[in-house]
Amino acid sequence: KLNNKFFLRSIATDGHRLAQSQTIAPTAANNIFNTIIPKKLIFELRKLIDDVETDIKIDLTERKIRFSFNETIIVSKLIDGKFPDYEKVIPKDTKNSFSIDRKSFLESINRISTISSDKSKAIKLNLNKNKLTISANNLEEGGSGIEEIEINYNGPSLDIGFNGNYLKEIINQLNNKEIIILFSDSTAPTIIKDESKSDTLYVLMPMRV
Numbered sequence: 001k002l003n004n005k006f007f008l009r010s011i012a013t014d015g016h017r018l019a020q021s022q023t024i025a026p027t028a029a030n031n032i033f034n035t036i037i038p039k040k041l042i043f044e045l046r047k048l049i050d051d052v053e054t055d056i057k058i059d060l061t062e063r064k065i066r067f068s069f070n071e072t073i074i075v076s077k078l079i080d081g082k083f084p085d086y087e088k089v090i091p092k093d094t095k096n097s098f099s100i101d102r103k104s105f106l107e108s109i110n111r112i113s114t115i116s117s118d119k120s121k122a123i124k125l126n127l128n129k130n131k132l133t134i135s136a137n138n139l140e141e142g143g144s145g146i147e148e149i150e151i152n153y154n155g156p157s158l159d160i161g162f163n164g165n166y167l168k169e170i171i172n173q174l175n176n177k178e179i180i181i182l183f184s185d186s187t188a189p190t191i192i193k194d195e196s197k198s199d200t201l202y203v204l205m206p207m208r209v
Helices: 039-049 102-113 164-173
Strands: 007-013 017-024 057-060 064-069 072-077 096-101 122-128 131-138 143-150 158-163 178-183 190-193 200-204
Touching: 017 164, 039 064, 039 072, 096 102, 102 122, 102 131, 102 143, 102 164, 102 178, 122 164, 158 164, 164 190, 164 200
Parallel strands: none
Antiparallel strands: 007 017, 017 200, 057 064, 064 072, 096 178, 122 131, 122 158, 131 143, 178 190, 190 200
16 A cells, blocks of 8 residues: 555566566455465466456465456466565665666667676676766677767766676566666666656666676
């Protein structure tokens, strides 16, 4: 419950990255309890519901969940356990941020990622006043690459390292022409989202580069 409204919130994490999305909950879901759904079930649902135009009915017990739509019914056991305390991972106070053209950012990361190490997939973002420099070094093969993008940024100069594949996967899920990236420093979790008021956000842990 937030601001006297009930929200249906979905979270997924693998320890290196986190995704959170929420929507105003239907009245019947106001008393729904926390539950952990198997990853395989989510993948199967994604294949089936893209073209579904009717409402999807969800029935939930303490041990099972059922999805009903059209002539299809999917029933699955729930995972018995405690979900990680994800709220501690999402930064509450991000002192620095910048917005960037999503397409240009993704294209640059794609090019630089071809040079990064096959093992670490590491790329480095260097932030300096109004400039983002994206680079990668491959010590095994002796290659390196660097690209610069002009941005509106007045925060401190710093380097942030990321797994390039993880960063690309997140950006591919966003839809706006420009995306916003929020962070405190080079070691803290970084938030990536379409806009500041978006109900969907991604958190990516930095890595040493």
